[in-house]
Each structure stands twice: as structure tokens, then as C-alpha cells.
Amino acid sequence: MxxxxxxxxxxxxxxxxxxxxxxxxxxxxxxxxxxxxxxxxxxxxxxxxxxxxxxxxxxxxxxxxxxxxxxxxxxxxxxxxxxxxxxAKDLIIRGGHNIDPRGIEDALLSHPAVSGAQAVGQPDERAGEAPVAYVTLRDGMVGEDELRAWAAAHVPEPAAAPKAVRVPGALPVTAVGKPHKLALRADAARRVLGEVLGDIEQVAEVSADADSGPVTVTVTLRASAPAGTASEVERRVGAFAVTCRVVGQHPR
CATH class of the missing domain: 2.30.38.10 (Luciferase; Domain 3)
Incomplete structure (x- = not known):
């Protein structure tokens, strides 16, 4: 049967x-x-x-x-x-509450313009993680704000409403064609921590990697960065559940 x-x-x-x-x-x-x-x-x-x-x-x-x-x-x-x-490793843990990304993805896929959707956890200072989603579209005229509102109205619980819905050119996949959510987790961390450090002029680049599971953020400082810049970076990033590496940059 x-x-x-x-x-x-x-x-x-x-x-x-x-x-x-x-x-x-x-x-x-x-x-x-x-x-x-x-x-x-x-x-x-x-x-x-x-x-x-x-x-x-x-x-x-x-x-x-x-x-x-x-x-x-x-x-x-x-x-x-x-x-x-x-x-289970894809669960988004928001303030100690487990959120299955499938509910977010199904909500977005119910929109007639969405052809693909993947949801991941983004580092959050207060909740540990917050859900965000990445989608591909059949109709490129749909805005990210409209998709976020659609998701908020269709997810199975309020905690699953994504803080952002992003529209990359394509969703990352592995060599065998399976969704590669680690790449999206890294992108989400890079974005949010890039905003957190955006006013520190001596930060040259923020990158992230999640291939080993936990997110590791690498912050590259300019060669002219004064003493204390690395400590300020570590203090700000320390509020998030990620590993942070601060490295220097050779002058060009």
C-alpha cells in the first residue's frame, strides 16, 4: 500500500x-x-x-x-x-524555539511568482537566530517587501515570519544538485554582520563560511587600522553566535 x-x-x-x-x-x-x-x-x-x-x-x-x-x-x-x-541541522532556533524551514519555504512557494525557496537562520543579537529566505522567481517584477509580507501572512506561526526575503540570481546547490543551505547561512551572516560593522571605516571586508557547520566570520582590516580596531570588531560580533576572525590587510 x-x-x-x-x-x-x-x-x-x-x-x-x-x-x-x-x-x-x-x-x-x-x-x-x-x-x-x-x-x-x-x-x-x-x-x-x-x-x-x-x-x-x-x-x-x-x-x-x-x-x-x-x-x-x-x-x-x-x-x-x-x-x-x-x-534537523536545518532547524532555525529563534529564542530557543525550533522553526522548521519547510513551513517558510512552502509559504513562499504558494506565491504564484516564486519558483524556488530556501529558508535559513540569520545570526540575531537578541534571539540567537532569525529566519530569512532566498527565492527564485518566475516573474521578476515582484519585490522583496511584497514577498516578505506574503510569507508573514502564510507561515504556520508568527515566529516563522522571515525578517528578509532575498532574490539572488539562483539558489546554490551541491555537486549532485541538492540545496546547499550552508552557502546561504554564510551569506546571511555576512550581510547582517556587514551592517553591524558598516560604520567602522577601517573594516575592508566581511566574509563568512559555514561549510564546517557553525558560521565563521572573517573580518579583514585595512593596513592603516589603529590599535583597538580589532577589539571593537570582536566586541560587536561577540553579541552573535558566530566565530569571528580578525585579520590585517597588506597595503596596496
Missing amino acids: RRPGSVGRRLLYQHIRIADPDTGAERPAGEVGTILISDPTVFPGYVLGRAVDGHLISAQGKVTDGWLDTGDLGYLDTDGFLHLTGR
Whole structure:
């Protein structure tokens, strides 16, 4: 038996739980959470070496009491069919509240002019992260303010309303054509921290990288930057949940 939109039911001898990403509590049918799987093929992992408190295991932290944390988000419907909605690492955490980017993306895709959408978390001084979205358009005449208002009116909860909707030429993808959200997270961080540091004339460039997971921001100072400029940069960036590198620039 098949069900459109689902990946099917559990396999024989397999068990599936949907858990709250924060508390681990089991979620009822229809509610999105982290997908946990237990079956005879799940094992703690391969032994890589020894540590002071025991063995180092290849899947350390991924298997607990026989349950494998898949890293996927999804839900079980009332008939036991599993529906995938995204990846746990893509959750946007706004003031301690988990926001599934899928809700933001679906809201924007419901606009007749939008052909593609990806939502990510942007560093935020007060909330830790704030949602922002990037879209591609069928009709280039739609403005970003209009799209942001549309998203705010159609997202599943007020906290998911994006602070900004941006229209790049194209959405980044990996070598195999999958969405590359790390590139968008880096772009979002570069933009917001570029604004925060915009009045420091001795800042030559702000760049960001998220390929390793956490965002790292690199701030390049001009060669003429006086003593204390780096400290001021670090003070301002320190309010955000990112790693900051301040480097000097050779005179040209």
C-alpha cells in the first residue's frame, strides 16, 4: 500500500519514533520531530580507538539505547506512514524555539511568482537566530517587501515570519544538485554582520563560511587600522553566535 507524499511504513522488525528535538519526548501522529529508528541492524558503531572513559565509537552520540538518531525531521500519520520534512541541522532556533524551514519555504512557494525557496537562520543579537529566505522567481517584477509580507501572512506561526526575503540570481546547490543551505547561512551572516560593522571605516571586508557547520566570520582590516580596531570588531560580533576572525590587510 502506498500513500502519496510519504516514504512508506516501517519495515518488518523495525520501530520508528518521532521525538521532540529538544526534550526527546515522543510526539503524537501528525507532529513533526526528529526521526528515531530501532531495528536488529542498528548498532552503536565501529570501534575507532580508546578514550579515558571507554571506546571511541564511529556513531558516538547517534545511537542511544538502541535508537538511531537519523538527523531527519518528519512525522507519522495516523496510519503509520512516515513523511519526511527536512533535516534537523536545518532547524532555525529563534529564542530557543525550533522553526522548521519547510513551513517558510512552502509559504513562499504558494506565491504564484516564486519558483524556488530556501529558508535559513540569520545570526540575531537578541534571539540567537532569525529566519530569512532566498527565492527564485518566475516573474521578476515582484519585490522583496511584497514577498516578505506574503510569507508573514502564510507561515504556520508568527515566529516563522522571515525578517528578509532575498532574490539572488539562483539558489546554490551541491555537486549532485541538492540545496546547499550552508552557502546561504554564510551569506546571511555576512550581510547582517556587514551592517553591524558598516560604520567602522577601517573594516575592508566581511566574509563568512559555514561549510564546517557553525558560521565563521572573517573580518579583514585595512593596513592603516589603529590599535583597538580589532577589539571593537570582536566586541560587536561577540553579541552573535558566530566565530569571528580578525585579520590585517597588506597595503596596496
